[in-house]
Amino acid sequence: MDALQYAIGFTLFFIGILVSIGLHEVGHMLPAKKFGGKVTQYFIGFGPTVWSKQVGETEYGLKAIPLGGYVKIVGMLPPGADELADEVTYDEQGRQVTRVRKSNTGMFTQLISDARAAEWEQVGPEDADRLFYKMPSWKKVVVMAGGPSVNILIAFFLFATLFWTYGNPSDLRTTTTLDEVQACIVPPEESGRVCTPEEVRDQPTPAYQVGLEVGDRIVSFNGVETDDWSEIQQLIRDNDDGVATIVVERDGELLTKTTKTTVTPRIIDEDADPEPVGFLGVRPSQETITGGPLYTIEQMGGMTVDVVKALGTLPVKVFDVAQAVVGLEDRDPEGPVSIVGGGRLAGEVASHDETDLTEKVVFFTGLLAGFNFFIGMFNFLPLLPLDGGHIASALWEGLRRRFARLRGRPDPGYVDAAKLLPVAYVVASAMLVMGVVLIVGDLVVPVRLES
Template sequence: MDALQYAIGFLIFFLLILVSIGLHEFGHLIPAKRFGGKVTQYFIGFGPTVWSKQIGETEYGLKAIPLGGYVKIVGMLPPEATVLADEITYDAEGRQVTRVRKSNTGMFTQLISDARAAEWELVKPEDTDRLFYKMSWWKKVVVMAGGPSVNILIAFFLFSAVFATYGNGQDQQTTTTIAEVQGCIVPAEESGRVCTEEEILEQPTPAYQAGLEAGDRIVSFNGVEAESWEQVQQLIRDNGDGRAAIVVERDDRLLTIETKTTVTPRIIDEDADPEPVGFLGVAPRTYAPTGGPLYTLEQMGGMTVDVVKALATLPVKVFDVAQAVVGLEERDPEGPISIVGGGRLAGEVAAHDESTVTDKVVFFTGMLAGFNFFIGMFNFLPLLPLDGGHIASALWEALRRGLARLRGRPDPGYVDAAKLLPVAYVVASAMLVMGVVLIVGDLVVPVHLES
């Protein structure tokens, strides 16, 4: 493996993920500013500031730990309901001074109070009409949905580019054209193994004996017109050890080949033992289907179902990774990986000598699209501190205000997201733990391209 190519692949993938994160945050920043909100910070990363530049009222910059990003929108949390607008005063520097109680009973109550205090330290008298919590509910939804929507749009355009040119390699379609004629009959569990010359002489497949060739297109099997490979495969299996008349198209000519299928155990169901069925010894030619925007939307619809299922089992999958780290089980190659794991796979692809440049570009593009799609879907979860949690709060605000109007009752006011901060702290802690476990797993028991 070429170490330089590996490093370049890893770095390119990592930088592209950072670009995606930056675009995600722009998805919040642009509508927030458009709706009159005050955005004081736009940062990629967390931790100590590496670089920043003040442009207008917003500070743009990079942090030392490039594993995320954020924009600071002033007024995310409302003041306590007991503090009325005309009771709010400001100090000489324009900071609000009567917004929260200074002493609270209970850990979570104190946490909420402290968070509210930190939030309002940035609020100045001229910001009163620019606070996020005062925005219309639909504006809050647009601002908070902007970030993950950008990720999903990035995924859409990347998938569209791949599907329209290279094709969808994850949706391989089979044809009735023969791609390979197997020389000998091998056990089902050894499927794909290359036959030795001795095995071909001693136990040739019916297809090899009959003279079928790669490139032959099966037109009919025992008089039944071949409409799909799945149909032909079922006809072969149902034929047992009976005689078979196979019409194939070869070099624009139709040939009828007489042979006899044999019975051998084959894997019909991945979760069941091999079953004895009719066997011919041919493999079909496959292709990656291409398509435009509508095809991409259709495929992403299926991906959405898969992502939702993956999110539902994510804690269990991460626990499995933790067990793999301590050697209690093998790492699942289909399990979750972190950005570090993605970078390692990208590095392996870049350094893979047998892959063409096109294959490498397609792999990079597909993996970047997959990461963006997952990040977008994950952020739509209706849990604070995720974007979906703020969206859910805004929708709940709209619903209860609408119901109050219909019932002729007083306006219940803004939803106080601060009351959900204990949930946000738990979710954030869980996310941090899962992220650390995945990163450690990708360093200790990484998923490899060969897996």
């Protein structure tokens, strides 16, 4: 393994993720500012500040732990009548410095009260008309959906570029061009092994005997012209040990080959025993299917179903990773990985000597697109503190107000997302635990590519 190439692959993937995070936050910030909201902070990462710069009313910067990002939009939580009284004072800069709060005795009530107070410490008298909670419901949805939508758009752009130019590595079409001409007849359970010279001499395959070569494209079999491999395969099997006239295209010329297929046991159904059928001794090649934007949308629709299923089993999969960390079971190569695991996979492919540059770029592009798609879908989950939780609150607020108007009832007011903060703390804690488990798993028992 080339250490330098590994480091380059890991670093490029990590930079790609950081750029994606930054664009995710831009997806929140731009519509918030467009709608008149006040954005005081735009940061990539968490923890201590490494660098920041004030531009207008927004502080832009980087944090020490580059595993996320955030934008601070003033007034996310509405004031609560039960927690806050009317006594408010402001300093010389117009920022709130005191607010008398009523006593709270419950733990969750206190958490909500403290969060609301911390939120309103950032609010000045000039911000009265710029508070997020006062925005129309549809604007709140646009602001909160902007971030994950950007991730999905990034995934779409990367997938579309990949599918349009190289093709979809997960969507292969079997062609009638030969990828292998087997030299001898071997039992199906020994498929793939090298033939001995004696086997090649005593029991050559009909294809080898008649001189078929890798790269030949079968045009017709016994007079039946087709470019469908499954049809050719069935014609070979049905031919038993009869004469086979095969027309192939080689280097632009049509050649006719005549041989006899032989009858030998082959696996027709994976769940059944081998059956004696006609056998020629060739394997077809496969090619990736290419497509444009509509094809990409269709493929991402299928991916959406897969991601939803994956999200439903994510806690169980993470628990399996925890068991692998302590040696109770093997790491599932198809299981979830963290950003660290993704970086390791990118580094492993980059340092693989037998993988050409095109395949490395294809893998890297698909990996980065997949991470963006998952991040976008994950953030749409209707749970606080995820963006989807805020979207759900805004939608419920809009529906509640619309129903009230239709029934001629008073405006029910804003949905108080602060009351769901206990749920948000539980979800955030679970996310933190799962993230730590995946990172530890990717360091201790990493997922590796098959050699």
